[in-house]
Amino acid sequence: xxxxxKNPDPVPEHTAGLEPGxxxxxxxxxxxxxxxxxxxxxxxxxxxxxWAKGPVLALAVVVILVAAFFIARIWGV
Numbered sequence: 001x002x003x004x005x006k007n008p009d010p011v012p013e014h015t016a017g018l019e020p021g022x023x024x025x026x027x028x029x030x031x032x033x034x035x036x037x038x039x040x041x042x043x044x045x046x047x048x049x050x051w052a053k054g055p056v057l058a059l060a061v062v063v064i065l066v067a068a069f070f071i072a073r074i075w076g077v
Contacts (some may be wrong), residue, residue, distance in 0.1 A: 019025055
């Protein structure tokens with residue numbers, strides 16, 4: 001039994017599929033994998049961009065009331 005530890009790194013001269021100089025010939029590498037965005041569950045909730053009509057309307061009402069308040073204060077009503 002050999003008690004010497006083995007080197008986990010392969011020796012390039014003895015590795016199958018390598019060309020002289022360390023290159024890999026076509027067909028020796030696995031096919032390209034899919035990209036990361038394709039992985040995982042599909043996103044089913046896609047809210048629309050921009051503001052909804054309700055918050056815009058509420059903000060407009062508040063702005064109009066504040067403007068009316070200051071106009072009334074200026075005129076002394």
